[in-house]
Structures are given as C-alpha cells and as structure tokens.
Amino acid sequence: MFLQRTVAVAARRAPVAARFATRSFTTSIVRCEAPKNPSTPNEQAAALAGTAEKKIGHYKVFNEVKGEEDLFGPGAAPGTVPTDLEQATGLERLEILGKMEGVDIFDMRPLDASRLGTMEDPIMIKSAGDEQFAGCTGFPADSHGVAWLRVTRDRPVERCPECGSVYKMEFVGPQDDHHHHHDHHDPALEEPKTFADYIKPEYRYR
Numbered sequence: 001m002f003l004q005r006t007v008a009v010a011a012r013r014a015p016v017a018a019r020f021a022t023r024s025f026t027t028s029i030v031r032c033e034a035p036k037n038p039s040t041p042n043e044q045a046a047a048l049a050g051t052a053e054k055k056i057g058h059y060k061v062f063n064e065v066k067g068e069e070d071l072f073g074p075g076a077a078p079g080t081v082p083t084d085l086e087q088a089t090g091l092e093r094l095e096i097l098g099k100m101e102g103v104d105i106f107d108m109r110p111l112d113a114s115r116l117g118t119m120e121d122p123i124m125i126k127s128a129g130d131e132q133f134a135g136c137t138g139f140p141a142d143s144h145g146v147a148w149l150r151v152t153r154d155r156p157v158e159r160c161p162e163c164g165s166v167y168k169m170e171f172v173g174p175q176d177d178h179h180h181h182h183d184h185h186d187p188a189l190e191e192p193k194t195f196a197d198y199i200k201p202e203y204r205y206r
C-alpha cells in the first residue's frame with residue numbers, strides 16, 4: 001500500500017519516473033516466484049556456492065547484457081580466490097550467465113542423428129559464425145570414428161567421407177555485416193582452391 005501511494009505521488013510529479021518504479025516493482029515479484037533460476041548477483045553466487053546466501057559485488061545479469069562492455073565480473077574480495085562468476089569475461093561470462101538462468105547460449109545439443117543426411121534433405125547445422133566444425137559418427141550414431149567436417153557460409157554443404165552423410169550450415173548470426181562482399185576478409189586467409197573449384201558449374205552444389 002505504501003509503495004502504491006509512493007508511485008501515485010511520483011506519477012503526478014514525473015510520468016517517466018513512475019513508469020520506471022512500476023517496472024522494478026513488478027520485476028521483484030517475478031524474482032520471488034522463481035527462485036530456481038537465480039537472477040540477481042547474490043542469488044547466483046549463493047546457488048553456485050550451494051549456500052542459502054552469499055554476497056558478491058554488483059554485475060550485469062544475463063538479460064541486462066547488451067554488449068561486450070557488460071561482460072565483466074565484479075572480481076573477488078581481497079584475500080579470496082575468485083570464482084568463475086566473479087572473474088570470467090567475454091563469451092565465457094555470457095555462457096556462465098546464461099547457464100545460471102537456464103539458457104544454453106551456444107546450443108550444445110547434439111545434431112540430428114536419427115537419419116543419414118542426403119543432398120535433398122541434409123542434416124542442418126545452425127551457426128552464428130562464419131564457419132563451424134561438426135563431428136560425424138555415421139548412422140546409427142557411433143557407427144564410425146568421429147570425422148570432423150567444416151562448413152562455412154561460402155561452402156555450406158559438406159559430406160562425410162566415411163559414411164556419405166550430408167550436412168548443411170544454416171547461418172543464424174547477425175545479418176548486418178557485409179560478409180558476402182568479401183570487403184573485410186584478410187587475403188592471407190583466403191580459402192585454398194581444391195579440385196572442387198574446377199568441376200563443371202552444373203555439378204557444383206549450391
């Protein structure tokens with residue numbers, strides 16, 4: 001009741017501040033109802049340590065991360081050994097923050113192994129980067145040793161030399177870069193030519 005009155009007073013004075021106050025109030029209710037995915041720094045530190053409570057310096061949690069500059073930890077208290085939550089940075093930190101809230105940011109699930117991929121119906125590999133390596137063990141799974149296959153945005157289709165299964169990369173990363181104009185490719189990293197570059201165009205897969 002006290003809080004509602006405060007919001008009403010604030011609303012008369014400054015509508016923007018009122019909206020902000022309402023939102024943070026709602027968020028704190030959600031947090032109380034869902035303790036199994038710890039979403040505040042102190043809850044996450046406690047969950048990691050397996051204790052009821054643990055204090056940790058402030059850092060941005062998963063849904064507050066907007067860019068690289070948000071992926072820094074608070075560091076450890078003097079005289080203590082830092083945990084990953086306290087010291088990890090960059091993509092490793094994003095992965096840890098995601099795991100704390102049940103989000104698998106790198107999608108570590110195995111590929112579809114229920115069938116052999118064909119040219120008409122390849123096994124799809126989602127990738128957020130320019131290239132991806134995928135390990136094939138044949139069909140049924142584990143029928144041959146792991147063969148590592150490389151798929152790229154330029155050459156998305158690859159066949160396993162061991163079992164012939166066909167894989168195709170589906171790019172799911174940001175669309176705003178100019179990858180296909182090759183304007184920021186390092187010439188030293190140009191893909192080497194292979195016999196596949198000299199076959200008749202009609203035989204070339206797309």
Ligand SMILES: [Zn+2]
Nearest residue numbers: 136138160163
């Ligand atoms: Zn294979």
